[in-house]
Amino acid sequence: MDPLTQGFAGAALPQAAVRRTGAATAGLLGFLAGMAPDLDVLIRSSEDPLLFLEYHRQFTHSLVIIPFGGALCALLLHPLLGRRRGLTPLTTWLCCTLGYATHALLDACTTYGTQLFWPFSDVRVAWNVVSIIDPLFSLPLALAVGLAARTGRRGFAVAGLCWALAYLGLGVLQREQARALGEALARERGHAPVEVVAKPGFANILVWKTVYRAEGRFFVDAMRTGWAPLQCPGESLAVLDRARDLPWLDPASQQARDVERFRWFSAGYVALAAPGSDRVIDIRYSLVPNEIDALWSLQLNRAAEPAAHGAYRVHRGDSQAALPRLWHLLWAADC
Template structure:
């Protein structure tokens, strides 16, 4: 999900684990650890677009990463506040911890079953950003004259905090339509339960308000613990309700397809952005290279997806290049829910992700898709990169959200 949500979740987990012992430090480092998996976005700075796409929400979002990195992070935080516990007693503890972080990330990245370019550069950049976090927090403490006299805790306690904050990040991402590669490097499949949007204010805002309220209470007080716990409970209840909505909407989709005589090989549903009321549904025809797209609101009077928009797949247009590395990544990322359409440039084709539906009515318009890539077929293997809207294709976001709002209110 979005970075703010992950920070709030990590901070709340940190407070639940160590708030009574270390006060506001628990929220601080919980929030930081909760964002560590997303350091993989820095792959964009040193690698090609398709490597960055495959690397995001991959090994850094895995259970293996959480298990292997949490002890190093916990020991680093413990030593940061003057602790002397832990398995490493050497004066070179900081270089040793950075080296461990680098090696774990490097080995895990090379074990990924998807071909990634420039792995050493990616791992180096992420390690440097990780080190800069400690430098930044240390610099702030130095400027403040090290005023915080809160007692430290053992490295095992910090390790538990780090693990809890890191592992809940990919677990939450599993509920989104984007999904996460939580079982890397053992499997390349992305776990995506499709129950919540990647940004949902009804999940985040109450959670944030309760976290800030807890932050204002006295360290170690019963009220602080209860308010923080309330944030975790309220957000979890909402997440559970999104699961209920998912199964309800999935049933509506299957009944609609049966009523309309559409034989589907596979289907996928997911909530539209910023809400859990309006859902998109895409069905892959069992007999033709054709997809059906529609939407359903929980406020619709009739329990059915309508109307259907037919989208031609045109998979044969890229069949000669389907096993080229960039297209393999796109096909893996989209789970084969994609279509191919021409662009204004004769040498390029556009491949669009159909899992998120359309943002305009014309399926033949390249600007109608949320996620799309341009593919250069003049080079072999082909090259692909995420499509950027041109000056004549700027999306009116106000109009887009206005149409989503009107549709969400139901028919």
């Protein structure tokens, strides 16, 4: 999730659970600790553009690291906040650990992938039940945390946590409905049985992006769930075959290794941006669910030295044009 939502979730749990301190203090400690795991984005290299993909949501997000992450936050925050507000080191650690603990689990509810079981496994867990940014999830949670801090009534924090859990539960139901709609569309195309993956669209859990693999291609469609279900067929691209699509690429080169690193990061959902292109894209994300308009990619260079890395690219796209199309999918009677 976005950093502020992570902070609000981190604040709500110690506000609701720790009665040895005021809700404002517990919330502040939990808020800061709840955002702390994302400091791993600072692990970067000017020489290796993909390094941050390997470390973001890795060891700082592991379940086994939670008590140690909480301890490190407490070590920094107790002299600044905890001691000045009369807390014992143990109470500061408890608030920080509870706040830290919410982060990885909330991230795993999104689609990006979180290494919850590092160092035992590098599997990127993604439950696909909520968008990385979703105001309907975040704003009520933020309001509850603010009211708990202002009034000292922990019931507001409890209500905020209940809202968050209920919203995530609704996301699970919507995801399964989207998958069922996607499977039905695949059957209509003669692609059955296939595994359909459903991911929430941008900032909502009503319109979903479904992806499945059949006949050597990825098929990307949009499914609207809820009271007015709608299937909106989209685009398809050939699954990346390095030998076929990039015959010029030396398998022993660093760029070839970068392609495999990017494939791992993308959970295998990689394709060329277009036939003959030298750009490998992650097809999981786009502003409009039934379009293949990747938000990031790996740009290769045919003239590069064997030791040279590929270039990681972020594509913002034309959001002014995309958002009206997304709005249409949310509310219109047709695609």
